[in-house]
Amino acid sequence: MSVQPPNGSSNAFVWPEEGLNAVPDWLYTSDEIYQRELERIFYGPTWNYVALEAEIPNHGDYKRSWVGEAPVIVTRGADGNVHVVENRCAHRGAEFCRSLTGNSKEFICPYHQWTYDLDGSLRAVPFRRGVKGKGGMPADFKLSEHGLRKLRVATRNGVVFASYADHVEPLDQYIGPEILKDFDTLFDGRPLKILGYWRNTLYGNWKLYHENLKDPYHATLLHTFLVTFGLMKAGQKSAMIADPLGRHGTMASAKGDEEEGVDQKAVNKEMRKMIELELEDGRVVGFVPEFKSPWTVTMQTIWPNFITQRELNTLGVRHIVPRGPDSIDMYWTMFGYADDTEEMTKLRLCQSNLMGPAGFLGIEDNEAIKWVQEGARRSVTEKGLTLLGGRDEGTSDTLITEAAVRSMYRYYRGVMGL
Ligand SMILES: [Fe+2]
Structure with a gap:
């Protein structure tokens, strides 16, 4: 049961004494906080x-x-x-x-x-x-x-952003060079071809979705599909990139590119395969190189409502529409390029099974986010931990950290006056 301020006064929102190593439950459950977010973030100077x-x-x-x-x-x-x-x-x-x-x-x-x-x-x-x-x-x-x-x-290169604010920095400055690098790899100016849509309602606070994609720790632990079929391993070349303000992020990894000096046996012991399975059709986890990028996967969070996904050869974006403190509507748009061969379009569609509300990966994030929301809403304890990686913030070259989550909340607390 998260504590609501007794009189609606914002003074009642006191961040836990651990600072950025803890996240208070009222962040996900309070109507007052949510209204302030709409006003200062979504209708404020953001794209x-x-x-x-x-x-x-x-x-x-x-x-x-x-x-x-x-x-x-x-x-x-x-x-x-x-x-x-x-x-x-x-x-x-x-x-x-x-x-x-x-x-x-x-x-x-x-x-x-x-x-x-x-x-x-x-x-x-x-x-x-x-x-x-x-x-x-x-x-x-x-x-x-x-x-x-x-x-x-x-x-920018076919992606449309809007702002209610009269004054907001130019879009390229807003996104910033660290994030634009992978954004422009996906949106390189070639005309896009829309391949399809999903829509789903998710019973979780909108910030939990950002946290999920700024939390590379969960990738090989929650997503047993990744581990079982060799898509991702802790210890492979990866990065969690943040912009200097901490609001945007890029989670990047390179399939099959293992870092030197990693004790793979020890890593494998930490990652649990549910069962020994093999895929009949390997296309869904295959990769046909097509980008000038060291990464086979980049997932970007662009503050406050946008996610770009390049997972192997399946490409898409997600649009977060907040619906109160405890719910979002998610709009997924899958696409390819207008000049794709028919074969490439088929591959993108085949691999799109990884994504979406019932995707081999998407389904688990949806469940995990819902569970966190339920924990925040129903239980007696009032905060969660973001201790991984100590007090590090911003960009890191390991998956085993919550540094980017901390940077996001440093920025957020400034905007929200918390
Ligand atoms: Fe995930």
């Missing part, structure tokens, strides 16, 4: 992933998306530019766009048929002048003052 440009290639294409909890629509306007507008009619606030994707010349709110251009400008209001001189909008009503709320938009 939030909203779509891939390949999803809206033609004029008039649109896609429903979210920034934090807020519904938005990503559009390709008549001008060819990408726009992100709030999915909320300027009149009565209806979340009017109901289809996930589509193509249209305009948006019409079904409630009173207020009509907007794809860039969010208000074009028409029915009965604006009333009927027979009665009713209607006031004479000084200006269409130009009542469009949909427009968000700032930035794109």
Whole structure:
């Protein structure tokens, strides 16, 4: 049972005395903390992933998306530019766009048929002048003052980000060179081809998903599939990379590239294979080299709502949509490149079995995150430990550390005033 502040006062949120070596349960369960996160993080000076440009290639294409909890629509306007507008009619606030994707010349709110251009400008209001001189909008009503709320938009090699903040640093500076290196390996400017989607609701706090991908310790312990089929071993060449602020991360590893001087027998003893199994079809864990990168796997967390995944030859992104302190909706988009051969597309699809809510790897993360949330919500103890690697923070070349989790919370505590 996590302790809630008695009077809702933020002074009641006291971080444990262990500092960054502990994480308090109220971080995952408190409504007040969650509201502050929406305001300061998701609607604050951050770049939030909203779509891939390949999803809206033609004029008039649109896609429903979210920034934090807020519904938005990503559009390709008549001008060819990408726009992100709030999915909320300027009149009565209806979340009017109901289809996930589509193509249209305009948006019409079904409630009173207020009509907007794809860039969010208000074009028409029915009965604006009333009927027979009665009713209607006031004479000084200006269409130009009542469009949909427009968000700032930035794109990089086909990935679209949006921000509610008026002032946010340029996207390349926001992501930073340490993280852009592997981001640009995946998104190298080649046109993408969308291969498919998954959606799932996960009963865990949104930060647990970031923690999971900044916690390389769990990879060979939770994911017995990795160990059983030789995809990953503790002791193989790997890195956990953080940006200087600690908010973003890249978990990287190289299959088959074992570090020198590692006692493999001792390592194998720590990693538990559930049963001795062999795969009938090895393609799912195979790798066809195609990137200029030392890594066969890179999983990136880009603060606050975006995950890029390059696992062998299967490629994708995940979009975190928070739904209260104890739940997220996860949107997975799998893709390849427009110039892929049919064989490569088949390989990407075959290996995509590793991913998604029921993937050979994805399913276990979902379960583990749910268990942590249940522990935080139901038990009497009030904090978890992040002791691995002592007080180290930031980038590390070992998997057996929680250094990147600590850097994330150092940054987070600054933003949140905790
Ligand atoms: Fe995992």
